[in-house]
Amino acid sequence: MSPKHTVYKKFSHDKSVGVYMGRRDFVDHSDSVDPVGNVCVCVCLVNVSVWPILVYVMLSCTFRYGRDDMDVLGMAFRRDVFLCTRQVYPPLQDRERCVHTRLQERLLHKLGHNAYPFFFEFPDNLPCSVGLQPAPTDVGKHCAVEFEVKAFCAENQEEKSHKRSSVRLAIRKVQYAPNKKGVVPSSETACEFMMSDRPLHMRATLEKETYYHGEPINITVDIDNGSNKDVKSITISVEQITNVVLYSSDKYVKTVAYEESTDTVPSGTSLKKVYTLCPLLADNRERRGLALDGKLKHEDTNLASSSIVKAEVLKEILGMLVSYRVVVKATASGEVAVEVPFLLMHPKPEGELVSYIHSS
Structure with missing residues (x-):
């Protein structure tokens, strides 16, 4: 294998089964998802003491909304969103004739006759990997959507596997920023005050729809104060909105960047200024x-x-939905506010393969 290609591997405690993976991030391209390929299982049958023995591999998506020690009346605070299990040993006949990926072929050649490949397709309605940040004093698992590949030895698929004879490897499902450019986000409002002949107009505009993590956001604020009230202060913030939709309708709104400006807009004047938040x-x-x-x-x-x-996917199955908006507030006699939504994502890595090629 090329020395530049990273291979992740992990073995069970008793060394009876191991997992080799060429990558741990799998990309949702909106119209398709990278399959979990380029994976091999190495079974050390000499270490297996229970016969007859079968080896399975499972791909799972779990939504956890409480710690393990919070189980109440035997009910765990978790839900399996997706489970799919494949038998890899003894290999099934329809699996023996499948075409392997290039990395699988190299791993099979390197690991020898005790190596067996497997392959999973992601359904197109699964959420991406996301979690809520715990407090510094919190311990254990936190609220999150998690994916993992598990390989285990058992006498049958329904049998509960022993921890010593099973291995788990966490993976992630991610999305990158879309290539197409959207409409430049903008929002405006007008507020009329009592005894004023003209209203106060406020408009906020961003430079583009999609920003990358770590990229400064320039917000153009345009205020035309035709009212008889003075604008005494202006605040600009970026808010993260998280909707937990799988088990309830919880909504969290968190300010992740904030600036309180000393700018004022006296009655009958205007202001146009660019503020920057990151x-x-x-x-x-x-x-x-x-x-x-x-x-x-x-x-x-x-x-x-x-x-x-995606338009055809039920939001309830996605676990957590995250969005962002810029909020501009001007304080006069009351508070005038505008909200401008935008996307915050990672750019698609240069030279990344669109997906694995898996033909029959």
Whole structure:
């Protein structure tokens, strides 16, 4: 195998089964999802003491909305959104004739006769990997949508596998920013005050619809104050809205970037100014309940990417939906506000393969 190609591997405690993967991030392209391919299972049959033995591989998507120690009356605070199991040993006849990916062929050649490939297709209605940031004092699993590949030895598929003879490897389902450019986001409002002949007009405009994580956001604020009231202060913020839709209708609105301007707009004057905000996880490490992109063990992450929902998919199955908006507020006799939605995502990596090729 090429030394530049990373291969992730993990074995069970008793070394009876192991998983090799060429990648752990799988991309949702809206019209298709990268299949979980380029994977091999190496079965060390000499270490298996229970006969006859079968080896299975499972792909799972789990939505967890409470810690393991919060189980009440035997009911766990988790739900399996998707489960799919494949038998890899003994290999089934219809699996023996399938065409392998290039990495699978290399792994099969390297690992020898105890290596067996498997292949999964993601359904197009599964959520992406996302989780809520726990408080610094919280321990254990937190509220999250998680994916994993599990390989295990058992006498049959329904049998509960022993931890010593099973191995789990976390993976992620991610989305990248769409290639096409959307309409430039803009929003405006007018507020009429008592005893004023003319209203106060306020407009907020962004430069584009999609911003990348870590990219500054320039907000053009245009205020025409024809009223008899003075605008005494202006605040600009970026808000993250997280809707937990799978088990309830919880909604979390968190400010992830904020600026309070000293600018004023006296009666009969106008203001046009560009303000810049940059929403970063680094500035919100202590904020409990903030939505973050799913992360693998020992890796850092970032604010959750915006959710792109396909028209035909039920929102209730997606676990958590994340969106962002810029909010501009001007304080006069009362508060005047405009909201401008936008997308916050990662750019598609240069040179990334669109998907694995898997032909029959």
